[in-house]
Amino acid sequence: MFYYCARCASVENINVKAGSVKSCTVCGHVMEPVPAEYLMPNGTFFKSGEERERLILNIKATDTYDETIGNAKEEIKKQKEKEEQEHINIVNQKMRENQFKLTCPICGSSNIQKISTVGKYAKVYAFGLLGADSLGKRWKCNVCGSKF
Ligand SMILES: [Zn+2]
Ligand SMILES: [Zn+2]
Structure with a gap:
């Protein structure tokens, strides 16, 4: 238009x-x-x-x-x-920088680990919708435990 x-x-x-x-x-x-x-x-x-x-x-x-x-x-x-x-x-x-030094958005720690896809889907399977909040989140903070 x-x-x-x-x-x-x-x-x-x-x-x-x-x-x-x-x-x-x-x-x-x-x-x-x-x-x-x-x-x-x-x-x-x-x-x-x-x-x-x-x-x-x-x-x-x-x-x-x-x-x-x-x-x-x-x-x-x-x-x-x-x-x-x-x-x-x-x-x-x-975005390029963040890809190489990811930090936790909650506490700022760089002590993070990748959540394995297998575990993620197993959880969804076991708990149904309760586990769905983990879907799409790929990282877990080892300091405060938040997933993002
Ligand atoms: Zn104008
Ligand atoms: Zn954290």
């Missing part, structure tokens, strides 16, 4: 859940669906590049449009993308 921002004239093709609100990635203004008159009948494409330009011109003609943000939006978008990429890199880096 195409959405537009009335403040900076940013147009995005995004999925928005019914009833939820999408705010502009550039300026945070609440985005509105692009009116059907600009789009192909199925709504997945603009009728043409000219129609897209016409929408943007119409947005710019309203009082809501903020020229300062509008003119800077490509810069702002690039900056946000860069920040997001950096954030992803940091998260990836942390």
Whole structure:
């Protein structure tokens, strides 16, 4: 679905859940669906590049449009993308580090052991649902006994 921002004239093709609100990635203004008159009948494409330009011109003609943000939006978008990429890199880096030095999330001890899959399933078999909380947990802390 195409959405537009009335403040900076940013147009995005995004999925928005019914009833939820999408705010502009550039300026945070609440985005509105692009009116059907600009789009192909199925709504997945603009009728043409000219129609897209016409929408943007119409947005710019309203009082809501903020020229300062509008003119800077490509810069702002690039900056946000860069920040997001950096954030992803940091998260990836942390995940890589955690794989090599796992610690207990409860007490912080690195004295942990892998729970054997065989034991896990044997327990579920023996205790039925009572043992199900261990499913999906692969590590056990030897200090405080918590599983994670
Ligand atoms: Zn905006
Ligand atoms: Zn622990």
